[in-house]
Amino acid sequence: MKLYKIKTGVVIETDHGFHLLEGENWDTFVNDDNLFGKLAAIVRAVEPIENGQQLLNSRLEAPIQSQELWASGVTYIRSKIGRQEESKNSGGGEFYARVYEAERPELFFKATSHRVVGSGGKVRIRQDSNWNVPEPELTLMITSSGKIVGYTIGNDMSSRSIEGENPLYLPQAKTYDGCAALGPCIYVTEEPLPADTIIHLEIARNNAPVFTGSVDIKQMKRTPEGLVSYLYRECSFPHGSLLMTGAGIIPPSDFSLQSGDEIRITIQPIGMLVNTVK
Template identity: 55%
Template sequence: MTPRLTRHATSEGPRWALDGRYLPAGFSLAAWLALPTDAAQAQLAAPERGAPADGPLLAPIEDAQEAWASGVTYLSSRMAREAESQSADVYQKVYSAARPELFFKACGWRTRGHREGIRVRADSAWNVPEPELVLLLDSAGGIRGYTVGNDVSSRSIEGENPLYLPQAKVYDGACAIGPGIVLCAADALRDLAIDLQIHRGGELAFAGQTRSSQIKRGLEELAGYLFRELSFPHGAFLFTGTGIVPDESFTLQAGDVVRIDIGGLVLENPVL
């Protein structure tokens, strides 16, 4: 069984668990991601497992980590951006350029977890979830595993002007990851099934599928660009882009429930 980290609320504060049992109270993701790979693996193998982790799930990220995101890494995403934008050539160029699009998405404390509410902007007319494979990166930029991410976005704001991207992407309730972190090497992530379902009033309102093999750029390439001129001493999370984008006939509404399944790891969030 592939090891899985989860983070839980307890009476003593947030606590990490491995495969459903609590790790020692002093375990922190930040310190673990700062260790060399061999030492990190040894640390998880060494401690005896604690009690069953029965506390409510929290987003598997600490305040010390940041979540960043990659844009226009799927052909379907490039085409969707061209259709929405008044500056379509921007997306054509970034899709084929040597340098990828990277942008800040959220700090750890602003990130929502499994079954926590996400939001759409009140000043946006067209809003969508973006299901994404999210890499867990250590302090050296190495890939330690993955989680599921929802890069909630305002397509109407981004489409109006690409310079509005931070407002379209970064706001309260716009970033969700979870429910846990699957610990694995990069090779295990190259062809994962990605499935999106949006339920409204108990009915399926939208569904889409893709695979991580459709990402144009290598996972290590994306991580490498993020770490070129930035240091992340406590590790980082990197969204790798979306290949499922609802067309302009669909926009998220309060009461919707977004379900994202990547390789059997399921993140679900209601829209507030």
């Protein structure tokens, strides 16, 4: 089942249609260890609506409210190589090699909701960075108890020139207004996503593709559960949290985003996250 956040409540999508719940508070609604069971019961009790897709087209929001958005780094070999490339002149490449092999993962705070846009929104590139890329990532919806109850698509916008200059600049390279996109929904399932799940990225410029890439999540060095266990060791999340699990697709070093580029990230069965660069 797919769960959407809209301006006035939530929408549940199944194979049989859309079910609207007006007035629901997102924080309370999603922070439920039995979210799948809750949605299943609602679908049985609430009649589907006729204008579900039109409702999403006009009212869809990013699936985040009071939750913190965190991110993971260097969880794919391609990310390790990319980080070493960008930081070779600063001498920081060894740090990325070490964290890839270490027991403790790289986790960092990414954003709160006011810096996140939904599908159809505009992401930003920093004006003081000349090398900027999207990072397409499977993103976990986690309850306050630490249970993974769903999945969404995340775009971890990154200023590679800033992080490459010095690894200590990572917070500036990663966190700024319009630095992330989430959506279009939370895919709620009782089972983990299959290991052969594909993340696909396409970047279009002037209606023509300028970069495409794909990776399957079995190439991730760490497990989602392992990442969550470290995130929740000494942090509490009263409303739950969202955690990006790392990027396995990195555009080449001669590529940088430009204003007007369209970024399309697809993960089935979640859907497609589409954003334009402001």
